[in-house]
Amino acid sequence: MQKVHSGQFEVAKVEGKELGVIAQSFSQTGWASCTVRLLRTFSWDAKERAFEIVDFNLEEKHELIAVCGPYATADAAAFNLDPEMDVGFPERDDYDGVLYLVHGQPAAANDRYQDAAGWIVLAGTGLKGEDRFVALALEKSNTQLVHFSLDNQQLDISLILPKQIYPIAACSELIDLPQIQIKTGLGDIEVAHAELRSMILQAIPARARDYSAPLIVDTWGFGTNVNQALVASVAKTAKELELEVLTIDKGWENIVGEWQPGPHFEDGMPGLAEITSRSGTRLGLWASLGNADPASSVALAHPDWLATWRGKTQVVSHRTSSLCMGHGPVIEYLSGQLANLANNGLTWLLHDFETISRCDSAIHDHPQGLGEDWAVRGWYRLLSEFRSRFENVWLENCWNGGRPLDLQMVGHHDTTIGDDFCDVRHNAVAKVGLGKYLPAHWCSSYMSDQNSLTLKSQLAIYAVGGPWILMGDIPNWSAEKLALAKRVMNVYRAWRPMFPTGSVRWASVSGWQADSRWRADQEVLPISFIHESGKELMACVVTNALEQREIRWHPAYKGAMVITNEFTGESRDYEESEIAAGITIPTDFAEGHLFAAVPKSTVEG
Ligand SMILES: [Zn+2]
16 A cells, blocks of 8 residues: 555555545554454345454455445445445335445455454464454444555554545545554454453443343334334233333334324324333334435425435435434434433334435535534434433444444444344354454344244344344244243343353354354354353254254353253253363254353352
């Protein structure tokens, strides 16, 4: 990469093409080898790929460029065709709005541009063979490029603002350039993960560092076809299951952009507040505050508030338009809408869709070239003012399935999802992927009715980390499913006080070899919540029967333990040598398993 002076800035050039203004640079000598580990969150643009962690070896004369931000999968695909390619929004008639891909294909292994979360670790060796690491986290949710190279034993990292979104001439109007927090030192990739984790933990708002991950039911299993009677019926089963929050997903609103209940909720907000309070749940609502239906009163009264890109209004999720959050009056409007909900019973806000608009309108408050940056500021201003005014409303980040991941996102929320698939297998991968960086009460996951799986397989993994969000047709669950769910929920309730001080990982198993990338399509998905005390809650879903009869699970704790099979209730003492030899899990039939392991030294009496 070349650095070329341009006014007050340096501009990055790769193979003669300008990428954009360099916002920050970091260099370190003495590296013999280095691997960059990227985390990829869920994107509907690459839904089969789902959540994954990918390693790239930095080779001399090769460059790796991580593309971070809300539209990263589509942006990286475009940049791989041509780094100067303009980015846009799809305009096909059949387009349902959750996809942003216009040019190219989602990044594959050999591509230079890779979409990634804003949390990255590098690990390698120094000239004397010592382990070295770098851990870095983006502070902001803007679209940003992180350029990596290793040449002549020098590691270079640059943060670049892509010129398609931040025109080079406009950057002089940026009040403060986005930055990355960097930690570096001696140690291997696990040390790097621990450092990154501590950076992220510090960004978590005080109230969200230690809370009991709730049990939530959400109406998305019914799609947008919701009404007051349906919510009342969901609430009835929620009461039976002793669920704690009931969120009404898309479909409750009058129309996207007008955040009041529609006529199908005949008793309005007071009716919803009463239904939830009678069922012992708190009222939660889905909202896509950054969107407005073209037919909504806000879009009709204020067409000038809509985000435009290259002269056109964007067609985004569910064929709505984007409201420009970089424009002051929009934030004032949304602030009023949110306050009205919070004053009428809202206690959990699940926000979704395009909360960060990409806008280059000339008639908004922001400099024309910096709409996305201003939108990030506007969005977080809206959330932080709302959070301080309504301390009892919790904020869940959904962002079209779980992005972006950066320090500001964490700083403005109480939990985030990692996967939008509502699928046991993908959720297991996302729980582990997020679990490397976030405590176990910060990784919400959606559970649907996956009737192709056994009941135990449908339920087991949701005991491990939270919040646990049920999205199935709970009023029509069988007595057997209700009974089994109650059993697993009791396990979840018993373990969740420990979630803030532990994390979810792959459980250690022998007798079967996982794919090194631990994909969602594997026959066996074993995940464990591991607490600092050595306690371990392990869920294992055998999705396809293996030829072999069994595998063995090895708890992380080395010592005597009491192990309970939470589906049978059987409990047994294991000596240290038996724990080391492993606990047998049958694999000759597809089934879910759930075990609690407690060190004998911590068992009272
Ligand atoms: Zn704008």
